[in-house]
Amino acid sequence: MDSPDKRGDTFMLEVNGLVKHFPVPGKRKSVVHAVDDVTFAIRKGETLGLVGESGCGKSTVARTVARMYKPTAGKIILDSHDISTLNGRELRPFRKKMQMVFQDPYSSLNPRMTVLSLVAEPLIAQGIVDTARAARDQVVQMLTEVGLSAEHCSRYPHEFSGGQRQRISLARALVLGPELVICDEPISALDVSIQAQVINLLQRFKQEQELTYLFIAHDLSMVRYVSDTVGVMYLGKMVEICDSEEIYRNPLHPYTRGLLAAIPVPDPGAAKERTRSVAIRGDLPSPISPPRGCRFHTRCKEVMDICRRVEPPLQTKEGDHKVACHLYGSLQ
């Protein structure tokens, strides 16, 4: 495996010590610890996948990186520019470089706009064209690339299936020629037979245009398949991050192991061999008052005394493999 310095590539995105807290309505002193001290980096042309249960903060990371939210603390460095504290107007040139695809292709497309105006909208917002009509050639070319055609230009979102709508969202995101695309659960709302179509499309764009992806999903098999690096989040913390092959070959964190064990395997042989015991017991604790020490200790099968008191830092185990767990002692 290549070590990071051997690959020596530049980073498309660097996130350092990102913190995002939300106020709790009606309670002035308490906050939701959505993201707490998360650090990662994505090399140009690579995909970083973030997985975790709902409420782990993966979508908040995506939205904060896209600067839909202002970070509470930490740095977001996009292609060597610090964008963490820029305001709306200052961010505009960076929006060209960074686009987002959302989970629900029903609520993310304005039902009263035609496909032409939907896909042309980013071009108009960036001042590249003045009207949707002027962008027609560019829009048609983009539609063709995502598997739609010129005849779809005058149609409205309700005339399309979920899979086709996600293609429109993709066309909208890619029409500006971004370098980083943030995909927040882009296939979760789609039927099983359609998911692979959208994934293959994303993979093709990655190769042809050397796109960099931040890919968020709860489906670990799919995340491993599309990503070069996988990060596992739990209750606002990054608990493990490593090469995507490592994540199932050599998972270190008890939470990662539990997640892997909980995935239903589409293979009845494997399912029967599995001991029918629960992979991870209990529920996610409240992110308003997360547990002291390691945030996973309330559900961990291998909990030790120290886990209840001291929070384990994310440390390098070997090569690119980082884990935040006391089982591996002090690694330095």
Add this chain to the structure above:
Amino acid sequence: MAPLLQIKNLHTSFFTHDGEVQAVKGVDLEIAEGETLGIVGESGSGKSVTSLSILNLLPPSGKVVAGEILLNGKDLVQAGRSELQSIRGNAISMIFQDPMSSLNPLIPVGKQVEEMIITHRKRTRSQVKNDVMKLFDMVQIPDPAGRYRSYPHEFSGGMRQRVMIAIALACSPSLLIADEPTTALDVTIQDQILVLLHSLQREMNMSILFISHDLGVIAEICSRVMVMYSGMVMETARIDDLFRTPAHPYTMGLLQSIPGIMQDRSVPLLPIPGSPPDASNPPQGCPFHPRCRYARAICAREVPPLQQISESHTSRCWLLADQAPVENNPFAPLRRPNG
């Protein structure tokens, strides 16, 4: 032994202002005592409508237009209102995808479980309370006495689904219909609920009709599975046979389009092209033919009959017919000599 539930040639339609939409077109199924049958399919495949037809829980525009639904030999399609009412939640009960919208937000959960017992059983007040505690304990809700007075919003998604299971099992049904019961839950919670259902089923020897779009979940919990597409049964098989020797191009397509946890990342996924058909305007012939890579002329003309491959394995595909060519036919080895 006669099956617990037998559905024969079920047709269910919705009558909209645009005319009749056939949601279920001739479904046959059998569930034996203690068996778990899975129905897998995408949205619009008719899997949920099939399950709602059993207890006649269809919306006002929906109607069973033909067929029989036999519970221990008694036809539920012909049953009267009060007769059905005495079966619902008693001999057959149901759990749904979204436990939040299935529970009343204004009533403590303990009372909602009580309601089921009071409706169907003659029990005193203290007996009922005792029963509820036992049920909470059975579905592993911690601190049953304390949780009795809690409201649904005080529970997590997984705990709410446990409450739903407690309600469903309150009268020890012989059949539990589970319609995507884990779809709204996280994988770790899904795993907990599947383990729970598995152990409860063995304890109570009940049958389960488990509906899901996720072949992984089906593989975990079912012994037999039925694949539905556009209101029809495309393939029925024992779970191992379906995964080892799928006998329908749609089933094959579904299996190939999901990446395994060990899948080689450099190999592209093999998606099924196109989209599922529009229920109000389904294609002629085999409903899957516009998306099928093996489709031939006959597939666009006539619906293929269900072909018997083995005693427990049937599939609806022209490739299994005697006249089908051998080249470019993945199912040629599965055909039985002389039909």
